Amino acid sequence: MSKEGLTDEVCPRKVRVAKCMQKAQTSMILIIIVIVIFGGLVVFLLGFAKTISQTEYMNLYTHNLLLTIMRIDTGYTDANCKLVSDTISCTFFAPEWRCGGDGPSCLSLANETVSNHISQFELIQKSFRYLLKVTPEGFVVRLPTGEPFEIEIGDRGLDTERIEKFTASERIQKTTTTGQYNLRVQLIIAKR
Amino acid sequence: MLCNREHILKSTRRVSGQISILEYALLTFFVMVVIIGLIIFLSYWQVTQLGVEETRTRMDRALFLTKHFLNSQQFVKRDSMFDDGKLTALFSLPNACEELQEVFGLDWFAEIRVLDGNAPKECTWTNYPDCNYWSFCVEDKSNRSYDVPTNIYRRIGYTLTTGVLGRTDIGILRVGVYV
Structure with a gap:
């Protein structure tokens, strides 16, 4: 029996691998979203940075x-x-x-x-x-x-x-x- | 063969569990790194902006003093035209800087120089009008200053047979604040 109680007959190995890959892809997308949000925040804040006008x-x-x-x-x-x-x-x-x-x-x-x-x-x-x-x-x-x-x-x-x-x-x-x-x-x- | 299969399934389950834990740990670590990075960036940004604000306050004060000097009747014949007689009289006072600090506050300086191509020569009653430089509260400290073109009215400009004529020369006013 596999982790989810699924056997190879109920849930073939290919499907389990596909699920793992989907999970990994979701994590990667989450990481990229966090990076983009962070970068966007930095750019937004820099836009409000004060400078000395002459x-x-x-x-x-x-x-x-x-x-x-x-x-x-x-x-x-x-x-x-x-x-x-x-x-x-x-x-x-x-x-x-x-x-x-x-x-x-x-x-x-x-x-x-x-x-x-x-x-x-x-x-x-x-x-x-x-x-x-x-x-x-x-x-x-x-x-x-x-x-x-x-x-x-x-x-x-x-x-x-x-x-x-x-x-x-x-x-x-x-x-x-x-x-x-x-x-x-x-x-x-x-x-x- | 059945035992081998069970053993393999148990091992696979253990490894899958470990991989899942590692995955979550890695994700948590990454999110913590991002949060800490954000905190450090925001702190650095605040400190930088405070520095800019401080510099801007100093420069605003220097600009205010510059505008005041250009129009103050203590120094000028008319707006943006200094009177060399008034400047020399003020400069010759023994406590000129202290007297002016009572009006303009502390930690500032001013210099007026005629752009006549000669080396700066401080004006006193002994060498007037053969001089071209007046300074107030100048010290050897780091400072931020503004330079502005200005006129200086020389009361003894041209000496003719018919009399003495005034002359308007070009000069530069430098006003600054010490940091």
Whole structure:
């Protein structure tokens, strides 16, 4: 008599082996289910893991960088070229002006000052690309070719790339005899 | 032959029983291993998250101090523009750090440096304005800090024949907390 009181005539050996195999398969499936549940739990918990976000800091950094750059003294004392914001404004409203009488043009000085100063910051040097973009608001300045004029200093492709970017904007107001005009200055930075 | 068959059946029954016991023991052992592994993982995860939370609290404090420094009338001419006269006056106080700690608390430091390409030179009344660096509560300890671009207004910027003109330079503010 076998364990269950079954003889070979009542329950053939093949059937007993098949039952054993079924039992083993059930155990294996149980083990795999437990592993899957454990793995799923680990993945679920890791999804809730807290990390330190630097977004607030990067927004502050970008905004301060733009503000700081706009306020720097260029070294020239004439009103059109004293600060970086003055030279940017001069590029649109007095493009023929030469800083210091016979010095560089406003656009050239703005380009040089912005590039030199932004690259002094370690964060920008090591890890970030930047683009400073100046566009007129509510009016259009055209080049002799008829194309609209705007200033872009830095990595020009950054504007259209679909990556994580940090942006800061400021406005330069200029009052002329014909009225008040605004220039929108935007600084975009993104990781290399 | 009948005896042999009975003997074989008894042996087979004994072995089957032993295999069943072993099977259950193995399964129980495996489930215990999984449970213990889960407990260890959860404990490790909790400890890691507590560490992250502590670091985040420190960094939040450093960021708060940075924003406060950028706008505090004790240091600035206007927002994000430090006044070198105010900084030098404060730095020259014999107990400047203690005075500021009464306002901002303990375990922090601040440094302001003009990015003029020269080596840092601490500002005192004896070398002003030929200097470019101010520091408060700086100690040789491990810390976590934030660097932020800023302007520094130099009261004696350009010396012309017509007089003295101020100048706005670019600099960096570093504010940190000690860990």
